[in-house]
Amino acid sequence: MQTLLHTATKFAPQLLVLAFLFLTFLTSAIDKLTDWNGNIAYFNEHFGTTFLKGKSSLMLGFLTLIESIATVLALIGIIQIYMNGSLEIGLWATVISAKTLLIMLLGQRIAKDYAGAMTIAVYFMIALFGVTLMHGSF
Numbered sequence: 001m002q003t004l005l006h007t008a009t010k011f012a013p014q015l016l017v018l019a020f021l022f023l024t025f026l027t028s029a030i031d032k033l034t035d036w037n038g039n040i041a042y043f044n045e046h047f048g049t050t051f052l053k054g055k056s057s058l059m060l061g062f063l064t065l066i067e068s069i070a071t072v073l074a075l076i077g078i079i080q081i082y083m084n085g086s087l088e089i090g091l092w093a094t095v096i097s098a099k100t101l102l103i104m105l106l107g108q109r110i111a112k113d114y115a116g117a118m119t120i121a122v123y124f125m126i127a128l129f130g131v132t133l134m135h136g137s138f
Contacts, residue, residue, distance in 0.1 A: 004082065007081065007082050007085065008082075010085075011081050011085070011087075013133050014081060014087060014090055014130070014133050014134060015078060015081060017094065017126060017127075017129065017130035017133060018074045018077045018078050018081075018090055018093060018094070018130065019074075019078065020126060021070060021071075021074045021093060021094065021097045021126070021127060021130065022071055022074035022075055022078065024097075024123065025067040025068070025070045025071040025074070025097065025100070026071045028067050029064055029067040029068045029071055032060060032063070032064045032067070033064065036060070039060055040056050040057060040060060043056035043059060043060055044056050046111050046113065047059075047107070047110070047111055050110050050111060051110075052107075052110060052111075059107070063100075063103070063104070066096065066099075066100045066103070067100060069096055070093060070096045070097045070100050073089055073092050073093035073096055074090075074093040074097070076089045076093070077089040077090030077091075077092070077093040077094075077134075078090075087133075087134045087135075087136070090130070090134045091131065091134035091135055093130075093134075094127055094128075094130035094131040094133075094134050095131055097127040097130070098124060098127040098128055098130075098131055101120055101123050101124040101127055102124070104120050105117055105120045105121070105124065108120060
C-alpha cells in the first residue's frame with residue numbers, strides 16, 4: 001500500500017493528465033458508439049456546406065477509432081506507472097491524444113465553428129502539457 005501511495009504522489013501530475021485524457025476520450029468514444037445515428041446527423045449538419053459533406057460515416061469511424069486508441073493507451077499508461085514507474089506508454093497516450101485533438105480542431109476550423117475550435121484548444125493544452133510531463137522536458 002505504501003508503494004502505491006508513493007507512486008501516486010511521485011507521479012501525480014502524469015497520472016492526473018492520463019486520467020483526464022482517459023475520461024475525456026472514453027466518454028466521447030462511448031457516446032459515438034451508443035448514439036452513432038445521432039452523431040452522423042450532427043456531422044452531416046456540421047460539415048454539410050464543406051468539402052467534407054457526405055463523408056460523415058468515414059470521419060466518425062476514424063475519430064471513434066483514434067479516440068478509443070487514446071483511451072486504451074491512457075489506461076495502460078496509468079497501469080504502467082503503477083507497475084514500474086515507466087512513462088513510455090503515457091507518452092504515447094498523450095501524443096496520440098494531442099494528434100486526435102488536432103484532427104478535431106481541423107474539423108472545427110473547416111466547419112467554421114470557431115467557438116468549438118476554441119474549446120478543443122483547452123483540451124490540446126492539457127494534452128501538450130502531458131506530452132511535456134511524460135517526456136521529462138518540463
